[in-house]
Amino acid sequence: MESGHSGEAGAVRGLELLWGLGERPNRGRRPAFTLEQVVRTAVGIADAEGLAAVSMRRIADALGCTTMSLYRYVPGKAELLDLMTDAVMGEVPPADAAPGDWRTRLELSARADWALYHRHPWILRLPAGRPALGPNGFAWYESVLRVLTATGLPPEALVNVFDLIDAYVRGAARDALDAAAVERHSGLTDEQWWAARAHFWDAVFVPARYPVVASLRAAGALRHPRDRGFEFGLRLVLDSIETFVRNQPRRRDGTSARYETPCPQCGDPISRSSPTGRPRTYCSDACRQRAYxxxxRDLSEGKPGQG
Incomplete structure (x- = not known):
């Protein structure tokens, strides 16, 4: 896996380039290219030949310039990878602009990500936990989080749901792309590979020892197109999220209160301690007074006291 790690100075310069900040040189010869041209050239090389083929020399050859001249545009490969990633993230439509409810929007967003990874497989070779922090990537992140706010989930659960969907799509896309790469390099389709191993099923495999596998094979369930597997998994993930959302206890405003202690008077969450640092029994002074x-009243009517 390629590393997007850069020192602090490089990271600052990389952020300036991503967001169009910092000083621009106003003396010397006019640049022969724009930064966008450099980045798009690098993206084209990565798309065609893989991330390992991306180097300053390779980009310079494609642009017809010297390698050293590229450092006028970008300080190093780590910063270039961030610029490449953010550039292609601009291809993803905002999730919150899609029609439908939150589930439909998440489904469309996941499919858009799946398509992006197939157009630019090299993205999956970069560490997901260290994003580029560019404007396009943040616009995508913000749009998906906006959709998720419609679930009413609390902040931590909302981010966990985002991570779950992202991890599923990335993992499924990586598996599909790896399988396609194996097919290209071997010259054999999956069907041809299995056909060459028919002897296993005929002479080695013992159905009585593996009856479930045997029954699934007989039903034709062991082989299916990769994209159909993705759709099934996506539907299962979204079904699970929908069930999770539905099972959340709700405040009166419709948002989730699962991770907070409910007020015994009104049911709203007790989300913070009292000014003295002692745990609250009620969510507000008004509820405390109503309970009192x-x-x-119960005591005056001879009823047992309640907390």
Missing amino acids: RARR
Whole structure:
């Protein structure tokens, strides 16, 4: 896996390039290319030949310039990879602009990501936990989070759901692309590979020892197109999220209160301690006073006291 690691100075310069910040040189010869041309050339090389083929020399050859002249545009490969990633993230439509409810929008967004990874497989070779922090990537992140806010989930659960969907799509795309690469390099399709191993099923495999596998093979369930597997998995992930959202206890405003102690008077969450640092029993002074009056009333009527 390629590393996007850069020192602090390089990271600062990389952020300036991503966001169009920092000073621009106003003296010397006019640049022969724009930064966008350099980045798009690098993206084209990565798309055609893989991330390992991307180097300053390779880009310079494609642009017809010297390698050293490229450092006028970008300080190094780590910063270039960030610029490449953010450039292609601009191809993904915002999730919150799609029609439908939150589930439909997440489904469309996941398919858009799946398509992006197939157009630019090299993205999956970069560490997902160290994003480029560019404007296009953040616009995509913000748009998906906006969709997820419609679930009413609390912040931590909302981010976990985002990570779950992202991890599934990335993993499924990586598996599909790896399988396609094996097919290209071997010259054999999956069907041809299995056909060459028919002897295994005929002479080695013992159905009585593996009856479930045997029954699934007989039903034709062991072989299916990769994209159909992706669709099934995506549907299962979204079904699970929908069930999780549906099972959340709700505040009166419709948002989730699963991870907070409910107020015994009104049911709203008790989300913070009292000014003295002691745990609150009620969510507000108003609820505490209502509970006090209710206890007094119960006592006057001879009913057992309640907390």
